[in-house]
Amino acid sequence: QVQLVQSGAEVKKPGASVKVSCKASGYTFTSYGISWVRQAPGQGLEWMGWISAYNGNTNYAQKLQGRVTMTTDTSTSTAYMELRSLRSDDTAVYYCARGDAGGDYWGQGTLVTVSS
């Protein structure tokens, strides 16, 4: 069965970077892209960007351009999302999802807390 398993919770200081992983199984990794979506505490869903697992092409939300990088490792069927220059308003649960938008399978989420 399709599964996306994400890395564990992180606590970071303002200005630091975080890298969240998303390990896929149960399907051919390179046949689908991976989207990243975040959810601030008590808030709605925000699409962050997408990466093609086939060729590594990316498309990022404009507000995160320059701070976010999405990559994949096809040898381990793992996608990564790195966010730099963290601010307090980056505190959120970060989800990976299979597909370019509106993914059909989602990871369990990774809580990233940014606090001094």
Added chain:
Amino acid sequence: DVVMTQSPLSLPVTLGQPASISCRSSQSLVYSDGNTYLNWFQQRPGQSPRRLIYKVSNWDSGVPDRFSGSGSGTDFTLKISRVEAEDVGVYYCMQGTHWPPTFGGGTKVEIK
């Protein structure tokens, strides 16, 4: 960016009764290929979002048939024919027609 507006914000429903959630987009969601990329998600408390409906009215695997999606252009609706206790949570519409994908603000379904 396309703005997705959901209503109501909160929806108290009696068990066994129907429920309806509206979602309106600021632009038509008909893509050049003729498809309309409007999805509905359910997020139960403490869980990840789960896609229920894709391309307006298509069920994802395992979704009960008491859920249905309809609409066209800029106006869309998610209906639950008979609400069950497990349906409690927040429901989001999301458009994938125009880049970047955007979500509605969510509708919280609760039991009266």
